[in-house]
Amino acid sequence: MTFGIPREAEIAVAGPGAAATAVADVRLPAGPGATAGGAAPAAPPARSVTPPAGGSAFDHHGGEAYRPGTPHAQARIDLAAIRANVSRLCDAAGSAEVMAVVKADGYGHGMVAAARAALAGGATWIGVAGMREALALRAAAVPGRLLAWLLTPGDDWNSAVAAGVELSAGAEWAVRAAVRAAHAVGRPARLHLEAETGLGRGGATASDWPALVDTAARAEAAGSVQVVGVWSHLARADESGHPGCDQQVANFRSAAERARQAGLTPEVLHLSNSAATVTLPEARFDLVRPGLAVYGLSPVPGLAGPAELGLRPAMTLTARLASVKRVPAGHGVSYGHRYRTPRETTLGLVPVGYADGVPRHASQAGPVLVAGRRHRVAGTVCMDQFVVDLGDVPATPGDEVVLFGPGDRGEPGAQDWARAAHTISHEIVTRIGARVPRTYTDGTVSGTC
Ligand SMILES: *Cc1c(COP(=O)(O)O)cnc(C)c1O
Numbered sequence: 001m002t003f004g005i006p007r008e009a010e011i012a013v014a015g016p017g018a019a020a021t022a023v024a025d026v027r028l029p030a031g032p033g034a035t036a037g038g039a040a041p042a043a044p045p046a047r048s049v050t051p052p053a054g055g056s057a058f059d060h061h062g063g064e065a066y067r068p069g070t071p072h073a074q075a076r077i078d079l080a081a082i083r084a085n086v087s088r089l090c091d092a093a094g095s096a097e098v099m100a101v102v103k104a105d106g107y108g109h110g111m112v113a114a115a116r117a118a119l120a121g122g123a124t125w126i127g128v129a130g131m132r133e134a135l136a137l138r139a140a141a142v143p144g145r146l147l148a149w150l151l152t153p154g155d156d157w158n159s160a161v162a163a164g165v166e167l168s169a170g171a172e173w174a175v176r177a178a179v180r181a182a183h184a185v186g187r188p189a190r191l192h193l194e195a196e197t198g199l200g201r202g203g204a205t206a207s208d209w210p211a212l213v214d215t216a217a218r219a220e221a222a223g224s225v226q227v228v229g230v231w232s233h234l235a236r237a238d239e240s241g242h243p244g245c246d247q248q249v250a251n252f253r254s255a256a257e258r259a260r261q262a263g264l265t266p267e268v269l270h271l272s273n274s275a276a277t278v279t280l281p282e283a284r285f286d287l288v289r290p291g292l293a294v295y296g297l298s299p300v301p302g303l304a305g306p307a308e309l310g311l312r313p314a315m316t317l318t319a320r321l322a323s324v325k326r327v328p329a330g331h332g333v334s335y336g337h338r339y340r341t342p343r344e345t346t347l348g349l350v351p352v353g354y355a356d357g358v359p360r361h362a363s364q365a366g367p368v369l370v371a372g373r374r375h376r377v378a379g380t381v382c383m384d385q386f387v388v389d390l391g392d393v394p395a396t397p398g399d400e401v402v403l404f405g406p407g408d409r410g411e412p413g414a415q416d417w418a419r420a421a422h423t424i425s426h427e428i429v430t431r432i433g434a435r436v437p438r439t440y441t442d443g444t445v446s447g448t449c
Pocket of ligand 1: 101103149233272273274275289290291292293299426
């Protein structure tokens with residue numbers, strides 16, 4: 001099994017901005033066989049860095065870090081890990097450029113901070129789903145080329161075109177909306193035409209594609225738009241070797257060819273998400289669009305973990321025990337008493353729940369690390385809290401509970417929570433709620449926090 005990612009023990013953080021940051025901050029674990037729980041690299045002291053400017057709906061976490069008192073829970077984001085992951089993805093992408101996907105508040109890591117770290121790691125493009133996300137990035141003065149691909153007629157097309165946001169068009173109405181905006185603001189709209197090649201989601205189907213490219217070519221000839229990209233998205237990139245990927249690559253090539261026949265000369269063809277970036281070289285084209293891997297999580301967890309891919313998880317989610325108590329055998333725990341203590345034991349109360357993004361589906365299953373030992377959620381995850389059975393381990397209120405992180409201290413990973421909740425790690429990090437403050441560090445944090 002080979003991945004496109006080279007497996008050197010160390011990578012140098014390359015790309016714009018890298019020189020200004022500590023290049024060797026992140027030493028990625030050695031290649032195959034290295035486990036995230038193995039010998040931790042020498043950790044430089046954590047430096048707190050300025051969180052992204054607050055104010056918009058998309059970077060509401062920033063200001064939280066400055067509230068007095070220790071938060072019940074916090075998500076610590078290692079920006080050096082994001083930089084190094086992107087650098088690794090740039091290596092994997094070969095001659096293709098990297099668009100770091102920072103939609104959904106940077107998969108829960110903070111959109112602006114994630115975008116800046118990704119650009120410092122060598123990404124040249126930033127990708128988001130919605131126009132509001134794109135405009136928030138522009139408002140925060142994040143540089144780089146910027147694409148938004150999930151648009152509706154009611155979006156603020158004028159502001160997006162005026163701000164130089166590149167826009168997806170998967171239907172003729174979108175080309176018309178772009179043309180109207182271009183005329184309104186006096187600048188051509190830059191479009192990426194979306195082909196439906198087999199995902200069964202957005203984009204023009206094979207039968208609608210000729211009309212879309214012809215309409216776009218006319219708008220381009222009139223000077224209203226520039227068609228800079230043709231793109232699509234894969235349905236089964238995480239199922240390595242699935243023939244559906246080959247079929248989509250072939251369909252994509254045909255769509256690009258039909259665009260050329262219409263007289264279009266797109267600068268970039270792009271098809272790959274994280275999974276395709278690391279496992280499907282033939283789908284890289286000119287630009288790859290990794291999201292999950294930017295944050296150091298494996299897009300192909302059945303094949304390889306983050307360490308084997310040369311990635312480092314950037315988010316560590318911790319909480320502080322809110323209560324600790326001794327109870328007898330047979331004590332029913334949490335709603336529905338789905339857990340009953342098998343013997344006299346100590347219960348610890350963890351003050352995060354499904355309102356904070358801890359999946360209720362991980363009741364009786366989600367793993368945590370307390371004082372160096374793994375435990376599981378005991379009983380049902382509630383809105384604000386859940387319980388762990390600590391056995392006879394001494395514990396006091398305020399003790400740290402690690403829900404997931406990069407694994408340096410033997411803590412679970414986001415993928416372990418994904419497995420416990422029968423979902424994917426994308427959802428685990430993205431769903432971490434606004435009530436959990438994000439704290440930014442630049443380098444590996446070790447020890448207590
Ligand atoms: C979310 C998304 C990506 C990134 O996907 P990952 O699996 O997180 O790498 C890329 N392209 C599009 C169109 C997306 O919606």
